[in-house]
Amino acid sequence: MATTFADQLRSLPDEGLGALIQLRPDLVVPVPADISALAVRAQSRNSVARCLDGLDEFTLLILDAARLSRAADTALTSVDAIIELTTEVAAEDVRVAIDRLRVRFLLHGPPEALQVVGAVDEVTSPYPAGLGRPADFLDPQAAVLCADRARLRRTILAAPAGARAVLDRLAAGPPIGALNRTTLDQNEPIRWLVDQHILVPVSEAGRAPRPDGELVELPREVGMLLRRDTGPLGPLRPFPPIPEATVRDRKAVDSAGAGQAMEAVRATEAILEALAAEPAPVLRAGGLGVRDLKRVARAAGVDEAGAALLVETAYTSGLLGESEVTAGRAAAGSAPDVFLPTGAYDLWRASSVAHRWAALTRAWLVMTRQTGLIGRRDDRDRPINALAPDAERAGAPQARREALNALADLETGAAPSVDDLLSLLAWQAPRRARGRDMGHRDAFAGAALLGVTGLGALTSYGRLLLAGPEPDEGDPLGVHPEDAPADAVRALDHLLPAPVDHFLVQADLTVVVPGPPEPELGAELDDVAEPESAGGASVFRVTPASVRRALDVGYRADDLHTIFRRRSRTPVPQTLTYLIDDTARKHGGLRSGSAGSYLRSDDEALLTEVLADKRVSSIDLRRIAPTVLVSPRPVARLLGALREAGYAPVAEDGGGATMLSRPKARRAPTRTPRIAEPPGPPMLAGPRLAGVVEQLRRGDIATRAARRAPVTVRAAHGQTVAGLTAVQQHSQAMAVLQQAVRDKARVWVGYVDSHGATLSRLVRPVSMSAGYLRAEDERGESLHTFALHRITAAVTEE
Structure with missing residues (x-):
C-alpha cells in the first residue's frame, strides 16, 4: 500500500502521471532523475505557488476548506469533512473541485484521509478563507467563551452598534485589525470586544507583544458564527460569472476591426515617417521625449496614448531603432543617439496591409512593455517616457493573453464591459489577477487600437491570431513551428479592400486614391504629392514643393507626366502640366555634390x-x-x-594649414550582449509527454535497482557493510563478467560514471572487447556500454 508522497506518484498509471505533468509542466524542467526527485519538486514552494496561481476562486476556497477541516492530531481531512463546510453549493461541484486538487497533487491520499501538501501553508495566507486561528490557540479565555455556543451568541447580540460593525468587517476577512492610537473614540468598540474576549490582542510577526495589544484577531469560531448566512467559507461561486454583454453582428465586428487595423498600420507608418524626417534624440535616462511624442502623435493624427503604444510596438517589432548621429552634430551639443526607422521598415512597408498588421500585433502580444504607464510618474515622482526602462513589466505579455483569452471564451460577437471582464479574470485566477487591473485594461485598450477587437468584441481574425498554429503530427518534437499567423492574415485580407493602382486627379490639383494604394503607387505619391487626409479613400495634393521634391530625388519632367497619365483615371488638368514644366525649367540651375x-x-x-x-x-x-x-x-x-x-x-585642415597627425587605432564599436529570456515551461503532449513519462519510469527503476544491489557491489562503492572486510578486486570482477558473457547470465555491475557518481545496475552482458562491456538492461529495454576501467565490482544475480 502506498504510504509516502513518492509512492503515490509511483503507483499512478502512465496516463495519470502524464496528466500531472501536463497540469504542472514546471515539474519536468529539467526532467527529474526519478519519481522520488519528482515528488520533492512537486512539494516545493515555487512549484506549489505556480500551480496555485492557475486555480480559480472556487477551487482555492475548497482548498481552504481542506485546510480548515484538518484534524488537530493527524492533520488529515476527508471529502466528507470538506463537504460539511460547503453546504451552500451542490456536493457534486465540491467533489469536482476536490478532484482538480487531487489530480494536481495539492491534495493526496485516499478520500477518507486526505492530506494537504505542506508547501500550501507556506505560500498562502495564514488565514484560510479569511478566518482567524482557533480560539484555543490564541487565548484560553477566548477558548472558554467559544466552547459555550449559547453564551457566545448572547455576547455577540449584546455588542454595541460600533462593536458589531467591527465584527462584521473582521468576519469578512482578513481577521486582523489594528488599534488607532490617535483616535481613542474609535478604539472604544474594540476595547469592549477585547474585554469580552471576542477579540484577542496579538503582536506583529517578528516584534515583541505590546501591553496595549496593538493588533487584535478574531478567533475562527467567532468568524464562522458570524458567517452563518453566507457559510463558513463566505459566498461560493462554483461557476465563473458570465458578463452581461451585448452580442453584436459578426460581420459588423470584423468590418470595424479591419478598419481600425488599417488605421493602426497607417498611423504607425506616419509616425515612422515623421521620425525619419526629423529623428528624435534619445534622452539621457533613455526613452523618447514628451515633445517628440506629441510631435509624432500630431503627425499620425492619434492621441498621445495611442502614439506611445504604436511607438513601443514598432520598436519591439524591429521597425524603429537607435542610430548614432554624425560627429559634427554630436559636437554641436545634440544627443549622441537618435530614434530612426530601421532597414526592416522598408521591407515592412512594401508588404500588404494584413502582413504589416500581423507583424505589429505579434510584437504587441509578446513585448514586455506596459504602455499604460507612459505619462504617469514613478516612485520618485519622475515622468515615465515612451521607450524608457521604467515601463518594463515582465508580466505584461501574460496579462494580454489572459485578457484576450477571457474575451475569446465568450460567445462570438459578445462585447462586455471592461469591469465585467475584470471580474471574470479575478474569478478565473485570483492570485494571478491580483495587482494586474492596469495591465488588463491596457490589454483591452491596445486590442481596440490595433484592431484585434471591433465594437468591443473579438474579431474572427483576432481569434485565429490567439489560437496560433495547430500542432503538426509530422513534427512531434515541435522543432519547426509555424512562424507567421497565416490564417489570421488570410482572414484579414478578405475583409480589407483590394489595393488600387490608380487615382483620380481633380482640377484643384488634388489626387484622390479610392482605396488603399499599392506599395509602388504609395511610394510614387509620397514623392510627388502632399498627403491631406487618410481613410478608406486618401486625398493628396500636388504643390510646387512636392514637384520640386520629386525632381530632387531623380524624377524628370517627362517621368512625372508619364506617372500622371498612366495612373490617373481622369484627364490630367492642364494646370498640373504647366506646374510640372515650370518647376522643371527652374530646377538644376545650381549644382552641388560631395567629395571624400x-x-x-x-x-x-x-x-x-x-x-x-x-x-x-x-x-x-x-x-x-x-x-x-x-x-x-x-x-x-x-x-x-x-x-x-x-x-x-601632405594633409591640410579647413584653413589650408599643413596638418601632421599620427594615424588613430581602429576599434570595433562596443556591443552589449543580448541575453534571451528563459522560455516558460513547455506544454507537453503526445510523443514528447510519453517520452518524459518513460524517462521517469526508467530512472526510477534504475534508482530502486541500485538500492537492491548485492552487498559486495555496495561495498565496492565505499559503503560500510557489516561483516565485510575486503573489496572485490578488479580482476575478479572481469572474471565474473567473462563467465556471464558465456553463460548469458545477469549480473550486478558497480561502476563510476563520468561525473564521479557511484551507481549499480542489473544487466545481461553481451560482449567484452576493446576495453568496453556491452550489456542489455531488460528492465529499461536498452543497451548500455561500460568502460572496463570504471567497473568496480560484478556479482552474479542471486
Missing part, C-alpha cells in the same frame, strides 16, 4: 601627371578646376595611394 577628399597644387603640370598616372586610378580622381582634383575616397586612402605611387602629398 580633394587634391590641390599650384603646379598644374603635376596635377596633370597625377591624373594620368594609372597607379592611382583606384582613387577615381576628377578635375573640377585647373589646380584642384577631387576624389570620392577618404583623405587617408587618397594619401596612402599617392605615397605608394611615389608622390609626397
Whole structure:
C-alpha cells in the first residue's frame, strides 16, 4: 500500500502521471532523475505557488476548506469533512473541485484521509478563507467563551452598534485589525470586544507583544458564527460569472476591426515617417521625449496614448531603432543617439496591409512593455517616457493573453464591459489577477487600437491570431513551428479592400486614391504629392514643393507626366502640366555634390601627371578646376595611394594649414550582449509527454535497482557493510563478467560514471572487447556500454 508522497506518484498509471505533468509542466524542467526527485519538486514552494496561481476562486476556497477541516492530531481531512463546510453549493461541484486538487497533487491520499501538501501553508495566507486561528490557540479565555455556543451568541447580540460593525468587517476577512492610537473614540468598540474576549490582542510577526495589544484577531469560531448566512467559507461561486454583454453582428465586428487595423498600420507608418524626417534624440535616462511624442502623435493624427503604444510596438517589432548621429552634430551639443526607422521598415512597408498588421500585433502580444504607464510618474515622482526602462513589466505579455483569452471564451460577437471582464479574470485566477487591473485594461485598450477587437468584441481574425498554429503530427518534437499567423492574415485580407493602382486627379490639383494604394503607387505619391487626409479613400495634393521634391530625388519632367497619365483615371488638368514644366525649367540651375577628399597644387603640370598616372586610378580622381582634383575616397586612402605611387602629398585642415597627425587605432564599436529570456515551461503532449513519462519510469527503476544491489557491489562503492572486510578486486570482477558473457547470465555491475557518481545496475552482458562491456538492461529495454576501467565490482544475480 502506498504510504509516502513518492509512492503515490509511483503507483499512478502512465496516463495519470502524464496528466500531472501536463497540469504542472514546471515539474519536468529539467526532467527529474526519478519519481522520488519528482515528488520533492512537486512539494516545493515555487512549484506549489505556480500551480496555485492557475486555480480559480472556487477551487482555492475548497482548498481552504481542506485546510480548515484538518484534524488537530493527524492533520488529515476527508471529502466528507470538506463537504460539511460547503453546504451552500451542490456536493457534486465540491467533489469536482476536490478532484482538480487531487489530480494536481495539492491534495493526496485516499478520500477518507486526505492530506494537504505542506508547501500550501507556506505560500498562502495564514488565514484560510479569511478566518482567524482557533480560539484555543490564541487565548484560553477566548477558548472558554467559544466552547459555550449559547453564551457566545448572547455576547455577540449584546455588542454595541460600533462593536458589531467591527465584527462584521473582521468576519469578512482578513481577521486582523489594528488599534488607532490617535483616535481613542474609535478604539472604544474594540476595547469592549477585547474585554469580552471576542477579540484577542496579538503582536506583529517578528516584534515583541505590546501591553496595549496593538493588533487584535478574531478567533475562527467567532468568524464562522458570524458567517452563518453566507457559510463558513463566505459566498461560493462554483461557476465563473458570465458578463452581461451585448452580442453584436459578426460581420459588423470584423468590418470595424479591419478598419481600425488599417488605421493602426497607417498611423504607425506616419509616425515612422515623421521620425525619419526629423529623428528624435534619445534622452539621457533613455526613452523618447514628451515633445517628440506629441510631435509624432500630431503627425499620425492619434492621441498621445495611442502614439506611445504604436511607438513601443514598432520598436519591439524591429521597425524603429537607435542610430548614432554624425560627429559634427554630436559636437554641436545634440544627443549622441537618435530614434530612426530601421532597414526592416522598408521591407515592412512594401508588404500588404494584413502582413504589416500581423507583424505589429505579434510584437504587441509578446513585448514586455506596459504602455499604460507612459505619462504617469514613478516612485520618485519622475515622468515615465515612451521607450524608457521604467515601463518594463515582465508580466505584461501574460496579462494580454489572459485578457484576450477571457474575451475569446465568450460567445462570438459578445462585447462586455471592461469591469465585467475584470471580474471574470479575478474569478478565473485570483492570485494571478491580483495587482494586474492596469495591465488588463491596457490589454483591452491596445486590442481596440490595433484592431484585434471591433465594437468591443473579438474579431474572427483576432481569434485565429490567439489560437496560433495547430500542432503538426509530422513534427512531434515541435522543432519547426509555424512562424507567421497565416490564417489570421488570410482572414484579414478578405475583409480589407483590394489595393488600387490608380487615382483620380481633380482640377484643384488634388489626387484622390479610392482605396488603399499599392506599395509602388504609395511610394510614387509620397514623392510627388502632399498627403491631406487618410481613410478608406486618401486625398493628396500636388504643390510646387512636392514637384520640386520629386525632381530632387531623380524624377524628370517627362517621368512625372508619364506617372500622371498612366495612373490617373481622369484627364490630367492642364494646370498640373504647366506646374510640372515650370518647376522643371527652374530646377538644376545650381549644382552641388560631395567629395571624400580633394587634391590641390599650384603646379598644374603635376596635377596633370597625377591624373594620368594609372597607379592611382583606384582613387577615381576628377578635375573640377585647373589646380584642384577631387576624389570620392577618404583623405587617408587618397594619401596612402599617392605615397605608394611615389608622390609626397601632405594633409591640410579647413584653413589650408599643413596638418601632421599620427594615424588613430581602429576599434570595433562596443556591443552589449543580448541575453534571451528563459522560455516558460513547455506544454507537453503526445510523443514528447510519453517520452518524459518513460524517462521517469526508467530512472526510477534504475534508482530502486541500485538500492537492491548485492552487498559486495555496495561495498565496492565505499559503503560500510557489516561483516565485510575486503573489496572485490578488479580482476575478479572481469572474471565474473567473462563467465556471464558465456553463460548469458545477469549480473550486478558497480561502476563510476563520468561525473564521479557511484551507481549499480542489473544487466545481461553481451560482449567484452576493446576495453568496453556491452550489456542489455531488460528492465529499461536498452543497451548500455561500460568502460572496463570504471567497473568496480560484478556479482552474479542471486
